Amino acid sequence: MEDGSNRLAQIVDRRPALRRRVSFPGLIVYANGGQTCDCMFRNLSPGGACIVKMHLLRIPDHFYLINIPDGIAYESRVVWNKARQFGVKFESVVSLAANTDPAFHRLKQLWLARVPR
Numbered sequence: 001m002e003d004g005s006n007r008l009a010q011i012v013d014r015r016p017a018l019r020r021r022v023s024f025p026g027l028i029v030y031a032n033g034g035q036t037c038d039c040m041f042r043n044l045s046p047g048g049a050c051i052v053k054m055h056l057l058r059i060p061d062h063f064y065l066i067n068i069p070d071g072i073a074y075e076s077r078v079v080w081n082k083a084r085q086f087g088v089k090f091e092s093v094v095s096l097a098a099n100t101d102p103a104f105h106r107l108k109q110l111w112l113a114r115v116p117r
Contacts, residue, residue, distance in 0.1 A: 019043040019050070026051060027114060029073075030063040033106035041067065048079070048089045056084065062091075064107055068114050071097040073107045 022044050028037040028051075038054040044067075051065065065076045065088060073096055076088040096108045 019045040019048070025068045025114070027066040027068060027110060028053070028059055028063050029066060029107060029110060030060050033110065036110060039065075042085070046090075048087060049074075049076075050085065050087050053084045053086070066096070066107060066111050066114075068111065071095060071111055071115070073104065073111070 020043060022041050024041050026039045026041050028039050029035070037057050037059060040052045040054070042050040042052055044050075049065070053059070059078075061078045063076055065074045066072070067074070073094045074088070074090040075092040075094075077091055078086055079089050080087045094104055094107070096104065096111045099108060
């Protein structure tokens with residue numbers, strides 16, 4: 001008979017990269033920047049994150065996720081979903097701080113509006 005800690009270790013071992021526990025604000029952005037939803041990052045790795053939505057809004061499977069403190073936007077895909085909590089895989093990463101690409105102008109505006117000053 002397996003105990004719970006062995007099953008947990010097997011689950012953790014399947015992750016491609018170790019996730020670190022975090023707690024900081026984020027912003028889900030979809031509909032070409034026309035819709036947003038506040039969220040909190042709960043854990044983070046180079047390839048994905050666990051996020052908690054602040055509202056019970058339906059969001060699409062693909063969206064941008066902005067890491068507010070670090071000024072990073074992740075093109076994200078939902079891999080699992082449990083009510084307000086869900087896991088995402090990062091498909092690409094964009095640093096917003098020095099970005100001048102017009103394609104990311106709206107994401108940069110949304111980030112700058114939320115950065116603590």
